[in-house]
Structures are given as C-alpha cells and as structure tokens.
Amino acid sequence: MTVETFYDDDADLGIIQGRKVAVIGYGSQGHAHALSLRDSGVDVRIGLPEGSKSRAKAEEEGLRVLTPAEASAEADLIMILAPDTKQRKIYADDIAPNLKDGDAIFFGHGFNIRYGLITPPSNVDVAMVAPKGPGHLVRRQFVDGKGVPCLIAVEQDATGGAQALALSYAKGIGGSRAGVIKTTFKEETETDLFGEQAVLCGGASALVQTGFEVLTEAGYAPEIAYFEVLHELKLIVDLMYEGGIAKMRYSISDTAEYGDLTRGPRVITPSVKEEMKKILGEIQDGTFATEWVNEDEAGRPNFTKLQQEGEAHPIEQVGKKLRGLMSWVDRPITETA
C-alpha cells in the first residue's frame, strides 16, 4: 500500500495565514502549535477556561487568551488540543454553538471522531494534523529549523479546501519539513494508540523497569542498572532514529549484536506478540476507548494509583540523582510550557 507524502513545496502557507485560528488548550501540543503558527505569520488566539493554569504561560508568550467559547466564536479554524477525554464537553459547550458555515474544526489526534464522541455538522471542514512526536519536541524542532513528521486526514470536506488547509497548517508547525502523510482518522487513531501502548510508552517503560528490577534484585548497583537500561537506551535509539536497527547494529560490538539477535526474541516472545494483537483488538473494537472514558468520568482512580506507583519506582530515585550530575541531560523540555 503506497502512502501520499507531502513536503514544504506541496503546501501553501498563505492559506493558513489567511485564517483566524483558535488553539483550544495550551499544553504539550497546544503551546507548540500556537507558538509555531504565530512564528509562521498566522493569526492565533488561545482558548482556555478562566482559572486554567495554562493561561499565564500563554500570556507570557504574548498570546491573546480568551475563553474556549470566545476563541471559537472569533476564529474560523478551531484546533482542539485539550485532553482527549475533555474534548466532547468542550465541543458541545463551547465550540458547536459558535460554528459558522465554512469553519474548520481540527484535531491533533482522531480519538473523539473515531469513537463517535464528537459529530460535527455537515457545513464545516473536519480535519486532523497529528504530529508524530511529543509536543515539546515539535516546538523544539521547529525552532531549530527542523520538523516532526505529521499525519493529516480529512473527515469532512465541506468547503472543498480541507486538505490544502490541513497541509498548510502542517507547514505552519514545521511538519512538512519532515514529511506529511495522508491518512484517515481511523488509521491515525488506531496506530497511534497501539504505538503508545505497546511500544513507545507502555512497552518501553515496562521493558526498562523490568530490566532494572532484574539487575538490582540480582545485587547489581542501581546506578549501573540505571545507566545500562535507561540512560543508554536513548543513545541506542538515537542510532535507530538515524539509520534504523541496521545502523545501531553496525555501531555496537559483535558480542552485543550476537546477544541482540539470539536473546531479543527470547524477551519479546510469540506470547508478547499475541498480547500486542489483543491490545490492538481492544483499540479496534472500542474496548480501550470505553474503558478510558469511564475511568476519566470516575475521577481516574486506577490511573492515579498506577501513576503514583510509577513515580515511586526505585529507578526514578536513582535517575534523578544521576541526571543531576549531568547538567546537559536534565534540561527543561521547553522554556515555554
């Protein structure tokens, strides 16, 4: 299956520069989109509730901050970058009553459209610009003259210009410097959830914590275990990022490569692959989405408990101490949010 990929020359920045954009939310993605769009010459305002702790950060950057309803009423393109579980209510209370013919409603992740939590009217464009990276690095890469790849999707093309608008928006945040791939809300949502659960966040965190536990329970120093399974992971992944698994294997010793080839499949066994398939199934059939929405509505009891357990894991203590000794490691993820 081939994908359509777009770069800077395929996108017209003038389109987004001609719109009035409201960015609802000013967290990881919100601050990155708002600041980079502004730096790209776009008319941006931020929508945040009165009393939101993000208000001061946006105002410090000289951005105009309104309530979500005011920002939506003023804008003709509304990008929702509030938490996925809050978007349905924000949409119903603040955005829907303020939508006008030909407006555009944009998402940074397809969750609410994919699982039917938001159903926009037929007279507006509905599109997605989803960066494939954490918001703070989306901003850092933009400032450095680079970009994080983005996915775009059009769910509804009321004006006939939704795709060009999404591409233009992606250019405004630096995405088309790296490549913008056209997809659907369904494909983005399912692959993004799978990636973060099974590999990037869930899989990687559990792998690191388990490796640390095995070494320390066997009596090895926590500091050595930390460097071995967490700190050095970044350096190994940097090589994968630059040149794939092949470049990483080129750089490591042949002893490491033999261990990689023969022991890796003993860690990630066929049963792990089976569990990954089950996780994908729960994403595809909506089980995960229902569980997460219910957990949020119940006040996040399980989420909070697991989050606290993660923060109390011994790897966090030793890591904090060691990072404190390496001034270049523990830098703020951005200066702005």
Ligand SMILES: NC(=O)C1=CN([C@@H]2O[C@H](COP(=O)(O)OP(=O)(O)OC[C@H]3O[C@@H](n4cnc5c(N)ncnc54)[C@H](OP(=O)(O)O)[C@@H]3O)[C@@H](O)[C@H]2O)C=CC1
């Ligand atoms: N984090 C990431 O890097 C990525 C996120 N995404 C997607 O981007 C979207 C935003 O996620 P993320 O950036 O992580 O979110 P964050 O949790 O970092 O930030 C959420 C922001 O929304 C604000 N907010 C909370 N409630 C409301 C409300 N009722 N009205 C308006 N604003 C509100 C918060 O303000 P306050 O300070 O008051 O809490 C905060 O500024 C999600 O759809 C997510 O899936 C996509 C790709 C990567």
Ligand SMILES: CC[C@](O)(C(C)=O)C(=O)O
């Ligand atoms: C990997 C997590 C992510 O999907 C992301 C940064 O892309 C997210 O939802 O934060």
Ligand SMILES: [Mg+2]
């Ligand atoms: Mg993601």
Ligand SMILES: [Mg+2]
């Ligand atoms: Mg995600």
